Amino acid sequence: MNTGNLPTCRVIAKEISAEKLFRLLLFSVVCSLIIVPLRSVRAEDPADWISQHVPQLTQFYKSLHQAPELSFQEEKTSERLANELREAGFTVSQNVGGYGVVGVLENGPGKTLLLRADMDALPVVEETKLPYASTVRTRDERGATVGVMHACGHDMHMTNLVGAVQYLAGHQQEWQGTLVAIFQPAEERGAGAKAMIADGLLTRFPRPDYAVALHVFPDSPAGTVGYRAGYALANVDSVDIKIKGRGGHGAYPHATIDPVVIAAKLVVDLQSIIGREIDPIEPAVITVGSIHGGTKHNIIGDTCDLQLTVRSYSPKVRKQLAAAIRRKALAAAASAGAPEPEITVSEGTPSLFNDPELTERTVAALKKVLGDANVKESVPSMGGEDFGRIGRAGVPIVMLKLGAISRERFDKYTESGERPPSLHSPKFYPDPEQTITTGVTTLVTAALDLLQPSSK
Numbered sequence: 497m498n499t500g501n502l503p504t505c506r507v508i509a510k511e512i513s514a515e516k517l518f519r520l521l522l523f524s525v526v527c528s529l530i531i532v533p534l535r536s537v538r539a540e541d542p543a544d545w546i547s548q549h550v551p552q553l554t555q556f557y558k559s560l561h562q563a564p565e566l567s568f569q570e571e572k573t574s575e576r577l578a579n580e581l582r583e584a585g586f587t588v589s590q591n592v593g594g595y596g597v598v599g600v601l602e603n604g605p606g607k608t609l610l611l612r613a614d615m616d617a618l619p620v621v622e623e624t625k626l627p628y629a630s631t632v633r634t635r636d637e638r639g640a641t642v643g644v645m646h647a648c649g650h651d652m653h654m655t656n657l658v659g660a661v662q663y664l665a666g667h668q669q670e671w672q673g674t675l676v677a678i679f680q681p682a683e684e685r686g687a688g689a690k691a692m693i694a695d696g697l698l699t700r701f702p703r704p705d706y707a708v709a710l711h712v713f714p715d716s717p718a719g720t721v722g723y724r725a726g727y728a729l730a731n732v733d734s735v736d737i738k739i740k741g742r743g744g745h746g747a748y749p750h751a752t753i754d755p756v757v758i759a760a761k762l763v764v765d766l767q768s769i770i771g772r773e774i775d776p777i778e779p780a781v782i783t784v785g786s787i788h789g790g791t792k793h794n795i796i797g798d799t800c801d802l803q804l805t806v807r808s809y810s811p812k813v814r815k816q817l818a819a820a821i822r823r824k825a826l827a828a829a830a831s832a833g834a835p836e837p838e839i840t841v842s843e844g845t846p847s848l849f850n851d852p853e854l855t856e857r858t859v860a861a862l863k864k865v866l867g868d869a870n871v872k873e874s875v876p877s878m879g880g881e882d883f884g885r886i887g888r889a890g891v892p893i894v895m896l897k898l899g900a901i902s903r904e905r906f907d908k909y910t911e912s913g914e915r916p917p918s919l920h921s922p923k924f925y926p927d928p929e930q931t932i933t934t935g936v937t938t939l940v941t942a943a944l945d946l947l948q949p950s951s952k
Contacts, residue, residue: 542940543865545663546933553659553936554928558628560651564617564644566636567682570595573615573654577679580658584665586677589701593691597679598701601665606673609946610704610891611660611939612883613653614683620645623922647920649712649900652928654679656710656898656935663940671947674702680882686732686845689882698889706854707893708942709883710935712900714916718930721862721938722874722897725855727809729848729895730779732880733818735804737762737825738838739789746794753834755800756789762802762828763787769820780817781807781878807878809847848884851892858894861945862938870934879919898935900926 565573574595581588586599595615621643622630632644646652661677664670678697682688698704716722739762741755766782774780782804789800806821808814818841825837863871874897887893901909901916905927909916917923 542663546936549659550929550932553655553932556658557651557655557928557932560654561646562628562630564630564632564646566619566634566644567616567685568594570615570681574679577654581661581677584661592697593688593695595681596692599677600701601675603668604672607705607947608674608676608702609943610676610678610707611657612678612680612707612709613657614650614680614688615654616650616682616684617644617646618648618684618920620647620922624925626925645922647922647924648684649926652712652926652931653710655932656939659932659936660939660943664943671944672949673947676702676704683882686880686882689885693885693889704891706946707886707891709895710898710938711881711895712898712926712931714901714918714924716897716899717901717903717906718899718927719934720870720872720899721866721934722872723855723859724874724876725850725852727847728850728876729881729884730807730809730878731814731847732845733806734842735806735821736840737802739800739829740835740837741798743798744796746796749796752796753832754796758828758832758834759787759789759800759802762825765824765828766821769817769824773820774813778813779809779878780813845880845882846884846888848881848895849887850894854892855894858942861941865937865941896938898931900931902927902930
């Protein structure tokens, strides 16, 4: 101990009155009472908060699972989610591009981050036998009665986003900037993102510097996150072709123009587009998912209808496929002397391109929290997701792949040589607690990294 200044200290102590000394001590105590709680709030580990809230989030998830709504019918779901955002302190706008919901939470100057979840379910009769399985039946746009199920995990996407915004709204001292949370309708129809953008998503509200979303996948165990920089999901186009012929008796085919034969030729010709016209290193798929023609064994009908799903990555290949399909359909009809077929393209969704820089940054943050072993690069998919439209509008995006099957259940599938039920299967379901824990952690981690306070 240095004692060289002790005489000076004694002099100063004599000059301070007892009253002043008491006030100084009181001030120190008050400061400690104020500062220590603030520090403890700031130091709260997101993992602890998430662990405490997983039970209620799981109940929220199950209630969403039991009340699915089809595309363009998400009225009750959107109302419920809008209320969740309001309770968290967001400024909320509803009916954006249909039943879309936009919540904005401003927290000082800084970057703007958009977090997105989709809301719609599928016309599928659930076969999971879960105690909270959907028993909903409704009428689709054609008036047919159909079962309704969250067979693509959108209920999990909504739950993860609700959990993330609750944490971020309650811990604003940990981030700075603007948070935009959106719940999007009609993803399954490839129409929701387009409608929300057309209704001012990127102009009426703060324009995001980044956009992040999750999608559950059954081919990865819960607790893991997959990523893919660049093209990750495909352009998706639905093509309808009506082949026209001249009907008649099956015993006198020479007096007819058989549209079924033309359709059969076209199915084969379409596959030659992939094998002989598209660059082999460019991904492309043409699948004839439906073909309908005729009414009876001995009747040649007037028409035959084909439904195609067409998938690719690059805009160039997408245009090339569309042109080639039209050319092949016209040629098949012409070869039989038939009228030109009707060809329509609908429900198109552009490919999803994950911004490489944003992906790299987000992955680095996730590895620190989840561990390197649980954050792995994934292979690209020919599935489609209209979240890519936000990227096409000029916003850097990343969609991450969220494992959804418990490790125990996943290992059983692996040992038996089976695959877990795929998305859109009536038997698909995520394991809620593990998937919610990792999903909320992922969104919170990404947000805290991208919206770091300026002091950090």
